[in-house]
Amino acid sequence: MDRRNILADNPVEKRRGYMPGVSVTPGRILFTAGMTGRQPDGTMIAGGMAAQTQRTMERLQAILQRAGAQFAQVIKQVLYITDMEAHAASGRAVRTAFFGEARPASTALGVRRLADPAMLIEIELVVDLPDSPAGQPLLEKYNVENHGLDFAQGVIVNGGRLIYLAGQVANTPDGAVAGVGDWHRQAEQVYANIGHVLRAAGATPAHAVKETTWVLDLASWRQHGTTVRRAFYQGDYPASTLVEIPGLARPEFLVEIEVIAAVAR
């Protein structure tokens, strides 16, 4: 809890409503899943971008509250948006109202599709929490809703060493791409690679804190990747975000997965 806003006086960013950088001494850090305007029954809230953004922020607020946090403690936000114009016109004001005077570092991406075709915006946060990590378990994974899906809505890291993985793709150690055109094979190779990297860093799948999955086709991923993912995490899921985008670094890649993990000091 010794936040420093970096380049806070930069007039350009000040006007744009975000901070170029935010640094903290990592004590307790909360990672949220990507949240959307989903309602308890699984349907999307009616009313377009403004209503979805409002609902998304309220759900994030509940996740923060469970951790004893407020929006002023958000370090970073990532916005995944399917309609940038709609966000500029009616989403941004709703979102910034929750932050008051506070400004996180921010990234806004125009993506092809979110988990439900009706979703217009998805937001994930990284939050610096008050209180000491002393005496707390390394990870606290929790939900504030009974969503029944394969992720945790919030994961708190208590004083651990954070591990940032490069985006993992379906390459084999000899440089070949496994499973060209084959979603299941690529999913297997990607998770095998994630497992190798985690192990080399002293971690296991249970140590995963946040996962971002980038796919070229959501339906294919659901059909072929979900079972591989379930076998990997065995019920102990990180906070996660799933996004459909038009391309990855090589045309053969169908999926790329980034993981943040943590191990004890």
Next chain:
Amino acid sequence: MSYTTITPADAKPVANYKMATRMEGGRLLYIAGQVARDAEGNVLGKGDIRTQARQVFENLRHVLQAAGGDLSDLLKMTTYITRIEDFPAVAEIRSSLFPGELPASTLIVVNRLAQPELLIEVEGMAAIG
């Protein structure tokens, strides 16, 4: 360095980046997605990926330096581009800025960035001090 580079024996990167980094100390810095705007907020290099990429990494370095660090302190960076055909130029410019390996890295093609004329955005996390 306040981080350890993780080098697994049984998984290799597809280019000159680290497979993972583990933060061992220092301050955790989250950097907003940097785009090709100058100090006045004007977008530079409209339609020109090389100009935009150079400005983006200059801006990224500027934030790192303001926090007391530099590019070598990056744990991870994510490069978002809007046209896959721009990737070779981005990779070349990016590699010239990092003397050894890049940090842990991800490259994603998105549909668009905050403004339609933006071709590249780079965000990152760093361990400072």
